[in-house]
Amino acid sequence: xxxxxxxxxxxxxxxxxxxxxxxxxxxxxxxxxxxxxxxxxxxxxxxxxxxxxxxxxxxxxxxxxxxxxxxxxxxxxxxxxxxxxxxxxxxxxxxxxxxxxxxxxxxxxxxxxxxxxxxxxxxxxxxxxxxxxxxxxxxxxxxxxxxxxxxxxxxxxxxxxxxxxxxxxxxxxxxxxxxxxxxxxxxxxxxxxxxxxxxxxxxxxxxxxxxxxxxxxxxxxxxxxxxxxxxxxxxxxxxxxxxxxxxxxxxxxxxxxxxxxxxxxxxxxxxxxxxxxxxxxxxxxxxxxxxxxxxxxxxxxxxxxxxxxxxxxxxxxxxxxxxxxxxxxxxxxxxxxxxxxxxxxxxxxxxxxxxxxxxxxxxxxxxxxxxxxxxxxxxxxxxxxxxxxxxxxxxxxxxxxxxxxxxxxxxxxxxxxxxxxxxxxxxxxxxxxxxxxxxxxxxxxxxxxxxxxxxxxxxxxxxxxxxxxxxxxxxxxxxxxxxxxxxxxxxxxxxxxxxxxxxxxxxxxxxxxxxxxxxxxxxxxxxxxxxxxxxxxxxxxxxxxxxxxxxxxxxxxxxxxxxxxxxxxxxxxxxxxxxxxxxxxxxxxxxxxxxxxxxxxxxxxxxxxxxxxxxxxxxxx
Numbered sequence: 001x002x003x004x005x006x007x008x009x010x011x012x013x014x015x016x017x018x019x020x021x022x023x024x025x026x027x028x029x030x031x032x033x034x035x036x037x038x039x040x041x042x043x044x045x046x047x048x049x050x051x052x053x054x055x056x057x058x059x060x061x062x063x064x065x066x067x068x069x070x071x072x073x074x075x076x077x078x079x080x081x082x083x084x085x086x087x088x089x090x091x092x093x094x095x096x097x098x099x100x101x102x103x104x105x106x107x108x109x110x111x112x113x114x115x116x117x118x119x120x121x122x123x124x125x126x127x128x129x130x131x132x133x134x135x136x137x138x139x140x141x142x143x144x145x146x147x148x149x150x151x152x153x154x155x156x157x158x159x160x161x162x163x164x165x166x167x168x169x170x171x172x173x174x175x176x177x178x179x180x181x182x183x184x185x186x187x188x189x190x191x192x193x194x195x196x197x198x199x200x201x202x203x204x205x206x207x208x209x210x211x212x213x214x215x216x217x218x219x220x221x222x223x224x225x226x227x228x229x230x231x232x233x234x235x236x237x238x239x240x241x242x243x244x245x246x247x248x249x250x251x252x253x254x255x256x257x258x259x260x261x262x263x264x265x266x267x268x269x270x271x272x273x274x275x276x277x278x279x280x281x282x283x284x285x286x287x288x289x290x291x292x293x294x295x296x297x298x299x300x301x302x303x304x305x306x307x308x309x310x311x312x313x314x315x316x317x318x319x320x321x322x323x324x325x326x327x328x329x330x331x332x333x334x335x336x337x338x339x340x341x342x343x344x345x346x347x348x349x350x351x352x353x354x355x356x357x358x359x360x361x362x363x364x365x366x367x368x369x370x371x372x373x374x375x376x377x378x379x380x381x382x383x384x385x386x387x388x389x390x391x392x393x394x395x396x397x398x399x400x401x402x403x404x405x406x407x408x409x410x411x412x413x414x415x416x417x418x419x420x421x422x423x424x425x426x427x428x429x430x431x432x433x434x435x436x437x438x439x440x441x442x443x444x445x446x447x448x449x450x451x452x453x454x455x456x457x458x459x460x461x462x463x464x465x466x467x468x469x470x471x472x473x474x475x476x477x478x479x480x481x482x483x484x485x486x487x488x489x490x491x492x493x494x495x496x497x498x499x500x501x502x503x504x505x506x507x508x509x510x511x512x513x514x515x516x517x518x519x520x521x522x523x524x525x526x527x528x529x530x531x532x533x534x535x536x537x538x539x540x541x542x543x544x545x546x547x548x549x550x551x552x553x554x555x556x557x558x559x560x561x562x563x564x565x566x567x568x569x570x571x572x573x574x575x576x577x578x579x580x581x582x583x584x585x586x587x588x589x590x591x592x593x594x595x596x597x598x599x600x601x602x603x604x605x606x607x608x609x610x611x612x613x614x615x616x617x618x619x620x621x
Contacts, residue, residue: 004609012599031071035064052159190226239543274318359431377417501531
């Protein structure tokens with residue numbers, strides 16, 4: 001027994017193993033290793049060793065421990081910073097792993113592999129191996145995988161959280177597109193429950209300008225959605241910074257949702273008159289403090305100030321100059337609203353080029369048939385909350401003569417008011433970021449009694465109010481969306497600055513000038529959710545809210561078997577999934593990369609032989 005024990009110990013020190021067909025780790029060559037550690041928000045979930053990110057760091061250290069000190073290592077996270085583009089030594093790699101923090105950036109596995117292949121092309125080592133440590137959330141496999149190099153070994157190491165429950169704020173929106181001062185608004189909040197639990201009486205709080213303005217509670221079932229309406233009043237004009245909040249543990253990055261918007265005290269309306277001022281428009285807009293109303297003759301237009309208005313009314317212009325056409329086109333496509341009232345003895349050809357450029361309907365011949373409006377599109381936002389009840393025999397405007405409006409199926413038109421026989425009386429068209437309203441009649445008694453009808457005031461009033469250009473309530477961090485700033489003339493020496501409302505962080509974004517609009521490109525410089533302000537020469541221009549990507553909030557993950565099936569479906573046979581199955585991780589990794597090691601078996605045999613020897617000496621006298 002003693003001789004056998006000595007033999008077993010000698011064999012253990014010899015470290016015999018059953019080799020694999022192709023060893024991943026070559027002890028005689030220099031190995032190049034690229035290791036991706038997922039540090040997205042879902043890695044905040046709890047595991048047996050703290051968080052999933054903590055467990056991923058431990059796995060990374062164990063992987064490195066299998067390699068020699070002379071091997072080279074490259075680490076990669078979702079941030080893809082410059083220091084991720086080089087290989088480092090074993091000791092430096094371990095130090096860098098300790099510094100990895102949770103990041104709002106999300107990467108798919110195809111994006112990770114493309115980056116790793118780029119690194120390997122720049123470092124033509126004899127033995128190349130890539131590892132990806134992640135919880136492998138659903139959606140991480142989206143995209144087109146690059147062609148895998150046969151000389152590179154690829155391993156996926158899945159992690160599993162202990163608790164995958166998550167309750168989060170998904171989105172929010174206003175029920176009205178325009179917010180006015182001293183008016184009650186309703187904000188709808190969508191809550192998502194990604195768990196098998198049901199929740200009752202969960203509070204959601206609304207803060208505006210750092211003051212709590214509303215609170216409500218909601219009930220939500222398992223794996224379902226709930227919408228909560230929060231009502232409050234805007235008492236201040238200008239930029240409004242909003243935040244929604246719930247409490248949920250342990251995944252908390254999506255418990256706050258930021259948004260902002262602007263409240264204007266007045267709406268600027270400009271009437272360009274071709275045949276004198278319109279008394280009905282003067283009565284409606286000229287005496288209401290809600291509007292700043294101006295009349296201007298067709299030949300006295302200040303083109304440089306057109307963009308300062310929210311609504312422009314073309315009142316009976318018989319023709320349009322090329323300069324006016326260009327300025328109106330820019331105004332509408334940048335988000336302005338345009339109302340067109342035809343003139344007496346209008347020549348449709350004079351409007352054809354302009355209206356065609358906006359891709360809206362054009363005027364045709366004059367129809368002198370007596371008719372009336374017989375349809376109101378009550379589903380349109382213009383008439384939201386206007387009528388409490390519609391009688392069956394409602395009195396609608398009478399029309400004595402009107403211009404026919406061409407119906408173009410290729411345009412995004414909506415009928416607001418319709419004549420008998422289906423002809424349009426008022427159509428609205430989307431053009432760029434703005435809207436165009438075409439009336440079939442001018443506001444004259446010879447054409448219709450519409451200017452004296454009860455429906456005239458709410459129609460024109462709502463057109464003017466809804467013409468206020470509203471920007472996005474929020475943006476998503478990591479999205480490459482452009483942030484437009486309208487009607488801003490920048491000189492070459494002026495710069496725009498974006499500042500964080502909650503900290504001292506600020507930066508100068510890239511800008512591009514497009515006509516009278518400035519497009520802003522954050523280029524990933526914003527990494528923390530919150531409210532931000534855009535400044536021009538220390539003057540706040542607009543607010544911007546940024547939220548973390550909610551794709552990380554869906555706590556649905558691939559299991560090891562599902563990963564294998566997905567890789568098989570993609571034809572990625574060169575990528576292996578590491579399953580621990582109760583073994584120490586280093587042992588499982590060594591078996592895959594080097595072969596099945598037998599030294600532990602011989603250590604156990606040596607101990608058994610020594611135990612038998614002791615028993616023989618004790619009992620066999």
